[in-house]
Amino acid sequence: MTAQSLKGRPWRKRPTIANPYVRWAAILAAVTYLVLAGSTLDVDWARVARGLDRARSMFAGFMQPDFTSRWSAIRTGILESLTMTVVATALGIVLSVPFACGAARIISPTPIYLLCRAVIAVTRSFQEIVIAIFFVVMIGFGPLAGALTLAFATIGFLGKLLAEDIEDIDPRPLEAIRATGGSWLQSMAYGVVPQIAPRFVGLSVYRLDINFRESSVIGIVGAGGIGAALNTAISRYEYDVTAAILIIIVGLVFIAEYASGVIRKRVQ
Amino acid sequence: MKRYGRGETALAGVDLTVPQGQVVALIGPSGAGKSTLIRCINRLVEPTAGSVRLAGNELTTLGSRALRRARRDIGMIFQEYALVDRLTVMENVLSGQLGYVGFWRSWFRRFPQGTVDRAFELLERVGILDQLDKRADQLSGGQRQRVGIARALLQDPQLLLVDEPTASLDPKTSRQVMRLLMELATEHELTVVVNIHDVALAQLFVPRIVGLRAGEIVFDGAPADLTHDRLTEIYGEEDWTQAPVGGADASGADPA
C-alpha cells in the first residue's frame, strides 16, 4: 500500500458497526421502532391545550408556596418520611449483611448462595411502591408499612452490591490470616471487613438518600410519609400547597445528598 | 521571521528573532520558561506584555477568529503526543486541517480529497501509512509522535513549534524522530523552534541553540560554542564531561 496507490481514493471514517448489512438493519430497526412507538402515542391535543391552562395555574401556585394552610398534614407527613427512612435504612443495613454474605459465592455454600441470590433478585425487580402496596394490604396503612417496604428494598440494593464487593476482594490477606492460624471469623474480621467497610458505609449513606426520596412517594398508596399529603394536594388542584411540599422535599434531598457526599469523602 | 518581547514573570525580557527557514533549539533547566515561551507564540499561553510577530503580522492583538486563522499557519508538536486516543491515525492527522473546514464537515469527517491525498503522502513520509485505520492508543510512543508530526505538517505551516518531542521516547526513537524533524524542516523550508531537554541531542541535530535560564536568554549560538562554562551558565554547576564509567571516551573508542 503506497500513498500513490491511495491517491484520489476517497477516505471515509470507519463506522461503528463495520458490517454494512448489520448497520443498515440496525438503522432500519431503530427507525421502525420510533415510528411504531410514536404512533401509539396518540396525544389528545385538545386536552393538552386545556392542560396548558392548568400548567399556568400550577406555575402561579408555585410562585407562592403555601406552607401554612395544611401545615399539620405536612408536618405529620414529613416526620413520617424521616422516621421511616431512618428505621428502614438501619433495619435494611443490618439485614442485608447476612444476605450479602450468603450471596457471595466465595464464602457461601451453593444452596444458600442460590437462595440468597434469588431473594435479592426478586426484591430488586419490583419498585418500592409495588412492595408498599403489599405491605399495606398485610399490615394496614401507616408508616410501619412504609418502613418495612423500604427496609425490604434496602436489603435488595445493599445485598447485591455488598455481595459483589465481597466477591471482588483481594483473597491474599485472607490467606495470610488463615496461614497465621486465625479462625474463619477472624479472617472475616481482619481480612474481609477492612476491604469492604469504606464502600459499605458509602453505599449505606447513598441508600439513606434514596430511601428518603422513595419515602416521599410510597405515601400515595398509604404507606406513610409525605406522599399522601402531596397526592391529596395535587388532586385538589392546591398547587400552592404542592409547591410547598415539593420545596421541602427537594430541600431535604439536597441536604441529605450534601451530607452524604461529605461522609463518603471522609470515609474513603 | 518571528520576534518576541517580554512576557509574564515566567519569561522576563525574552527577545528572540528567528529568520525564515532556520531551526532553533531551546535548552534550559526545568522552569526556565521554555514551554511557556513556545506556548506564548501561538497564544496557548497569553503573554502579559510584549509582541509576537510572525512574518510581520502581530499575533498578540488578534481577535479569536483571526487568531484561529493565524494558528493554521503554526504547527505544534507535543511532548505527550496529544492525540485523541479513541480516534484513528487518519482522523488524528486530518485534524490538522480543522481550521479550514466547517463544523459539520469536520463532524462527519468529510475533508476535501486534496487534503486526504496529502494526508496519505505525509503518513507515508513519516512511515506509518500502514497504521492508517488503527486507533491512536494502539500505537507505540514513537509511532504516536509521528502521527503528531504528520498532523502538524498537514497544516502546511510556516512555523513549527515543537515542545519536548523526545521526552517520552527511548534513545533510538528519539534520534529517529529528531532526524525526521530536521529532514522535514529542510524539505518543507520550515522555520522551527524546538524545546529540548537533551542537550546532546540538540547539539547533534540543530544548527542554532538558545539557552534559557529563569526566563531570560543566556546563550545564543552554534552547538560548537556550547562549552562547559556556557552550560554551567545555563544549568548551574555540574561536571559536564561525557566520559562513561570505565574510562572509554564518549565516542566509544577504547582508551589507549
Next chain:
Amino acid sequence: MPVLQAASGARTWRQRDRRRTLLSYLGWLIGLIVLAICVRFIAGSTLWFFVWDAPRQAAALVDRMFPPDLSYLARLWAPIWDTINIATLGTLMALAISVPVAFMAARNTTPHPAVRQFALLIMVTSRSVSALIWALLLVSILGPGLLAGILAVGLRSIGFCSKLLFEAIEEIDPKPLEALSSTGASGSQVVGYGIVPQVAPAFAGISVYRWDINIRESTVVGLVGAGGIGLQLDASIDSLRWAQVTTIFVLILVLVVIAEWVSARVRAAIR
C-alpha cells in the same frame, strides 16, 4: 493507629486514640437514640391490630394470588409494549436534554460559573423528585396517558444522566484539546473532535444503564394514570383480583430480567 502511654508507663496499642474512641461511642449512642425515637414514632402511628393480623392476611393473600390467572395474559401485551415505549422514549428525551446540561455543568466546558450553578440546580431538582411524583403532576396537567408517563420518566432521568455525564466530561484528557486548538480549530470543533470521542463510551453506558432503570420505573407510573402496565396493576388491585396481579408480576419480572440482561451485555461490549 496510635501508641498510648498508660499510667504505669507501659505502652499499649489501640486502633484509635482515646479521643476518637470517645467520639465514635458518642456517635453510636446518638445514632441509637435517634433510631429509638423514630421507632417510637412509627409504633405510635401504627394500628397494631392489623399488624398482628398480618400473617393471616399474608396467607390469605398468597392463597388468592396463586395460581396466576393466565388468561389475563392476552390483555397485557399492549400495556407491556406501552411500558417499553415509556422507558425508551423517556430515556431518549432525557438524553437529548442531558447533553447540553452536562456541558453547562462541567467545570472544563461551562461558559460561566453561574451557568454551572443553574445546571446543577436543574440536576438536583430533577433527581429529588421521583418519577412517580413527576407523573402525578403531569397527569394533573395533561391528563392520563402515555405522554405524561414519558415526560415523567424523562424528567427524572435528566438529573441522573447529566450528573454522570458531566463527571465524565470533567475527567477527559485536556492535552488533545490543546493540540486541536493549536491547529486553528474552533471551539465547537474542539468539542466535536476532541471531547465527544472521549466521552462517547461513557455516554453509551449511561444511556443503557438509565434505560434499564427506567424500564422498572415505567412499570409503576401507570399506578397514577401515566400509562403502561401500571394501569392494569392498579385496576386489578383495586378490584382485588389477586390472581391477575400475580400474572402481571410475572410479566414485569420477565421484562426487568430481559432489560437487565440487555443492559449488562451492551455495557460489557463497550468496555
